[in-house]
Amino acid sequence: MLISLILIPVCLAALSLVLPWHQLRSWLLPTAGMIQLVLAVLVVLAKPQAGEWIGLDALSTLVLLVTSILYLGCAFYAVDYLALRQDRGNRIIVPCLLVFLAAMSLAIISRHLGLMWVAVETTTIVSAPLIYYNRNRLSIEATWKYLLLCSVGIALAMLGIMFVAYSAVGGQAEVSLQLDWLLDTAPQLSKPWLHAGFIFLLVGYGTKMGLAPLHSWKPDAYAESPALVGALLAGGLTTVSFLAILRGVQVMSAAGDLIMAQQALMGLGLFSMLIAAIFMVRQPDIKRMLAYSSVEHMGILALGVGIGGLATFGALLHLANNALTKGCLFLTAGNIQRSYASKNLREVRGALSCLPLSAGIFLTGFLAITGAPPFGPFLSEFTILRGIFAGGHPWIAAAFLILLATIFIGMGATVLSATQGESPQVSAQFRDRLLLVAPPLLLLALVLCLGIYMPDPLKELLDAGVALLEVTS
């Protein structure tokens, strides 16, 4: 049953290669998205026994549900988006998006570090054509940087995995990289190699996730790719890479070295927030601004897990909030960009008057992501803040608040000048269309729900996730 999460998108990708009709090919995406979400819910409810290779635990359940919802939204958006881009065609983008879904699901459900690596590397490769969709100088530059930096980063993660395996070589048993086996034998692992392995895993998957200072590909790739690809990368892929890092944290925690892992995450997290704050002030490009916002929120996730306890709970909740809000923001930013044929504040002004719906959702999404109540990110960031105080780090809490305030002001300046004021020209080329507006609106509504009411199953899931990360041995 679990395996069908991977097989169905792959089969649909093969089908999309032979289908001759543009429109029908586009509709394969929402089909795959719906099947994915239904299957994900069924699988989660069925609670299958975790196998040797694939299986579900609390962490992967959370990530699977979040990415499935996000993918479904992006898939419906893609139908109308690709209809507008008939000239560019969808012969390449549709199969790549479907294989991307399969690879992402495989990375989420894999229980073997090697298999997980293969899946993450596959997402890197299939997202390269997605970033290059617009086929101009800027997008090829972004693609090259993305491909090379992420490949090197992922290669370092492989080295990290090998170090982890080597740390087990001294024991008597046959060495395996199966996660449950590693967790069981963690106390006997050779410490220096395990530590080195974790650091390389963090650096490698951190590159993929876009933690500063390893984020340099991120603004370029997100800004030059189509909006729906930006949404999938910022909401989906980063979340999956974070899950890969969490697997490393799990092993460290089982080996009794949680403190060291937490310190590394805390440092990278705060640094990412700082870098994001610096580059977001006076940022003239709305999509680059969103990319730095993604760097910021990756930092918040790392910081939350780095603090531990209540903050870890907040970080796992924030993982869901960030993915859904980022999806909403990227999709509406794409609408604004299309209407003005630009994403720079030089041209983009007064979007509310010519694109009331998209710009309205964009503005509300901005309020949500910067932590304004009553949206989900407010709740999760507040939980992380409480966790930081509870952990006895008042200085980190102060830095956290100052950085969040700076980012709010910086992002606010850009977003307000993009949406408010007089529109320079009345653009008739593009108006809000149903499928281009409904998905971001629904994602936003979901984020609002998460902020107002937390259902009990979700709370149990998050608690189970925290318990997995913080084994007290």
Place this chain on the structure above:
Amino acid sequence: MTDINSIILLVVILLNFFILGSARLVACIRAVALQGALLALLPVIVHGFSLHSLGLAGGAFLFKGGLIPWLLLRAIREVRIRREVEPLISLVATLFLGAMATVAAFLFADQLPLIHASQAGVLVPASLATMLAGFLLLMTRRKAITQVVGYLMLENGIFIFGVLLSTAMPLVVEAAILLDLLVAVFVMGIVLNHVNREFSSINIERLSALKE
């Protein structure tokens, strides 16, 4: 057996220097192919004949020694460059840095808490030296294709370390890793082709429009 092992690793380190010091792209690619093919023998020599080691060796030989270099050679034929690589720092300086890195790798490996010290004795420093040489190439060269060669050297270095682990990576996963590497280089080749078409050059210095 350790003798053959040491000889292979010695040649691998010499090939690192050859690539760092060579000014011809085709020679660099051939050298990295030879390096990959030699490394493919290591699993069999270290672990003896078994399904796992033979499969790994065969796959690595085919991919690292054959298909991947072939893809790269095809890519440079299409973009019609055989000109000298243009390093950011001179070849002599690169070689010097490479020598320093190799010495550092050997000294550092001595400090490491290795488990089967005799077996790991040459493998670990050779692996570190190859990875460092790959990084050096990634950082100091202008041509995008030389960066791909650097990436391949980095992968080769990681492969040498992987030999220590015997069966920790199941064969299926090893095959998938090699396949991923192949497809990555294939996609890089296509992107290179498009870079060349857009910029009439594959100097990465031209790729500098995107910045703050």
